[in-house]
Amino acid sequence: xxxxxxxxxxxxxxxxxxxxxxxxxxxxxxxxxxxxxxxxxxxxxxxxxxxxxxxxxxxxxxxxxxxxxxxxxxxxxxxxxxxxxxxxxxxxxxxxxxxxxxxxxxxxxxxxxxxxxxxxxxxxxxxxxxxxxxxxxxxxxxxxxxxxxxxxxxxxxxxxxxxxxxxxxxxxxxxxxxxxxxxxxxxxxxxxxxxxxxx
Amino acid sequence: xxxxxxxxxxxxxxxxxxxxxxxxxxxxxxxxxxxxxxxxxxxxxxxxxxxxxxxxxxxxxxxxxxxxxxxxxxxxxxxxxxxxxxxxxxxxxxxxxxxxxxxxxxxxxxxxxxxxxxxxxxxxxxxxxxxxxxxxxxxxxxxxxxxxxxxxxxxxxxxxxxxxxxxxxxxxxxxxxxxxxxxxxxxxxxxxxxxxxxxxxxxxxxxxxxxxxxxxxxxxxxxxxxxxxxxxxxxxxxxxxxxxxxxxxxxxxxxxxxxxxxxxxxxxxxxxxxxxxxxxxxxxxxxxxxxxxxxxxxxxxxxxxxxxxxxxxxxx
Ligand SMILES: Cc1cc2nc3c(=O)[nH]c(=O)nc-3n(C[C@H](O)[C@H](O)[C@H](O)COP(=O)(O)OP(=O)(O)OC[C@H]3O[C@@H](n4cnc5c(N)ncnc54)[C@H](O)[C@@H]3O)c2cc1C
Ligand code: SF4
Ligand code: FES
Ligand code: FES
Numbered sequence: 001x002x003x004x005x006x007x008x009x010x011x012x013x014x015x016x017x018x019x020x021x022x023x024x025x026x027x028x029x030x031x032x033x034x035x036x037x038x039x040x041x042x043x044x045x046x047x048x049x050x051x052x053x054x055x056x057x058x059x060x061x062x063x064x065x066x067x068x069x070x071x072x073x074x075x076x077x078x079x080x081x082x083x084x085x086x087x088x089x090x091x092x093x094x095x096x097x098x099x100x101x102x103x104x105x106x107x108x109x110x111x112x113x114x115x116x117x118x119x120x121x122x123x124x125x126x127x128x129x130x131x132x133x134x135x136x137x138x139x140x141x142x143x144x145x146x147x148x149x150x151x152x153x154x155x156x157x158x159x160x161x162x163x164x165x166x167x168x169x170x171x172x173x174x175x176x177x178x179x180x181x182x183x184x185x186x187x188x189x190x191x192x193x194x195x196x197x198x199x
Numbered sequence: 200x201x202x203x204x205x206x207x208x209x210x211x212x213x214x215x216x217x218x219x220x221x222x223x224x225x226x227x228x229x230x231x232x233x234x235x236x237x238x239x240x241x242x243x244x245x246x247x248x249x250x251x252x253x254x255x256x257x258x259x260x261x262x263x264x265x266x267x268x269x270x271x272x273x274x275x276x277x278x279x280x281x282x283x284x285x286x287x288x289x290x291x292x293x294x295x296x297x298x299x300x301x302x303x304x305x306x307x308x309x310x311x312x313x314x315x316x317x318x319x320x321x322x323x324x325x326x327x328x329x330x331x332x333x334x335x336x337x338x339x340x341x342x343x344x345x346x347x348x349x350x351x352x353x354x355x356x357x358x359x360x361x362x363x364x365x366x367x368x369x370x371x372x373x374x375x376x377x378x379x380x381x382x383x384x385x386x387x388x389x390x391x392x393x394x395x396x397x398x399x400x401x402x403x404x405x406x407x408x409x410x411x412x413x414x415x416x417x418x419x420x421x422x423x424x425x426x427x428x429x430x431x432x433x434x435x436x437x438x439x440x441x442x443x444x445x446x447x448x449x450x451x452x453x454x455x456x457x458x459x460x461x462x463x464x465x466x467x468x469x470x471x472x473x474x475x476x477x478x479x480x481x482x483x484x485x486x487x488x489x490x491x492x493x494x495x496x497x498x499x500x501x502x503x504x505x506x507x508x509x510x511x512x513x514x515x
Contacts, residue, residue, distance in 0.1 A: 176299020
């Protein structure tokens with residue numbers, strides 16, 4: 001247990017490991033304390049266990065970059081990086097991430113110091129309304145890391161060879177991020193530019 | 200979402216015991232299916248037992264020469280494992296055909312095996328559904344049934360099992376390992392793991408209350424050409440209309456399992472003797488007794504053609 005998860009706010013923190021801890025948690029499902037490290041800063045949050053990671057980010061930490069599109073894992077607007085891996089933050093509970101390191105769009109770069117992927121989206125106009133964009137960018141950053149790590153995809157022809165940064169690979173790997181404005185071709189151009197740079 | 204209490208289990212046996220003590224309890228692994236259903240109040244657990252910390256996230260060789268895949272191994276990590284890519288390609292391919300990169304990073308081996316149907320009426324709480332609410336009826340029979348089962352269904356339910364991974368596991372003869380609340384363990388061949396709907400479509404597997412999956416074991420590599428072919432309404436990020444998992448040997452023998460046609464991954468070992476006579480004969484034997492609806496009768500031809508394409512691809 002890296003982080004304290006306990007009963008209602010202000011009461012003693014219990015070690016959440018077994019039946020005793022289970023009984024210690026109130027039936028009203030209020031007030032678990034959970035420590036999250038978000039964009040490098042630690043936060044102790046008192047949360048209803050029902051709180052998704054997305055709602056903890058948006059409603060409790062006021063990091064509204066991550067968007068809620070569908071709230072059911074279908075659109076990718078809520079994509080964030082947890083311990084470096086992209087996930088749908090709407091389909092996971094904040095209390096399941098005690099001690100984890102979360103990176104949101106706000107942590108990738110700032111308006112003054114854009115992440116290369118953010119800069120490429122701006123340059124290539126990889127959006128229209130911008131609602132899906134934070135999720136697209138977080139996902140795209142992870143996609144390039146996944147290819148680098150040799151993780152295959154549905155379109156990888158030879159499973160035993162290292163996957164390449166082809167357009168077909170980028171498109172398939174980005175399929176969990178829906179853009180209602182249909183900015184796909186510019187999104188692919190932006191990612192392709194970053195992918196083409198020497199690592 | 201209904202309120203629930205939350206605990207982290209300390210060991211597999213304790214997780215199973217805790218689940219047995221709390222009749223309203225559910226295990227939560229990746230959460231990508233359970234939380235989706237909890238938000239819609241289709242699943243309403245009063246207690247969640249988080250099994251993510253149980254160190255069941257390793258893939259290890261077995262003494263027999265196979266692989267033991269921990270229940271908590273993520274779909275991404277299983278698909279990317281060098282041994283799986285080399286020796287169990289059909290499994291890698293099936294995993295990569297499912298969901299999205301984000302979802303596969305969270306989804307676990309056990310959770311994938313136990314994911315629930317995508318029948319549209321199961322998801323629509325204003326409709327009768329025997330699986331969601333036993334005894335309420337089945338809105339799919341006589342309703343919009345394009346995606347639903349063509350074989351093995353019942354008067355009570357014609358839902359399909361949506362997993363791609365499980366279809367490959369069926370072709371590979373995987374075995375599900377579990378621990379029960381009393382601490383005893385058992386091994387369940389995948390052929391016996393999922394149930395047909397019968398009168399009780401809400402009972403989807405042979406797992407007992409509180410029984411926890413600890414691993415899924417693969418026998419030694421089957422060799423051959425391994426193919427997973429999935430047919431869906433768009434090129435990516437959609438559930439299968441039908442899918443074929445095949446392990447085809449040089450001598451022309453093969454193992455074949457189908458997805459998208461039944462309440463469980465569908466394999467008929469006896470039908471595999473028909474392989475030399477081609478896809479039409481194999482399909483006829485595999486889908487003998489099929490009862491398609493008006494909406495999904497196309498799946499019979501689709502299986503035949505998909506299997507034909509798979510067998511042709513295997514010949515090279
Ligand atoms: C938009 C979307 C698209 C998808 N597309 C596809 C697709 O194309 N193909 C496909 O195959 N899947 C698809 N999926 C489903 C996805 O694969 C499943 O949600 C995932 O595999 C479930 O795994 P999990 O670990 O998140 O399970 P959870 O949600 O954590 O659990 C699922 C069930 O398993 C039980 N459980 C979990 N672990 C254990 C254990 N160790 N022992 C006993 N019980 C356990 C839980 O209690 C729960 O009932 C899609 C999902 C979404 C949201
Ligand atoms: S087919 Fe099964 S899951 Fe679908 S409505 Fe009928 S009972 Fe429910
Ligand atoms: S809001 Fe999470 S995937 Fe749509
Ligand atoms: S830019 Fe509008 S949804 Fe993608």
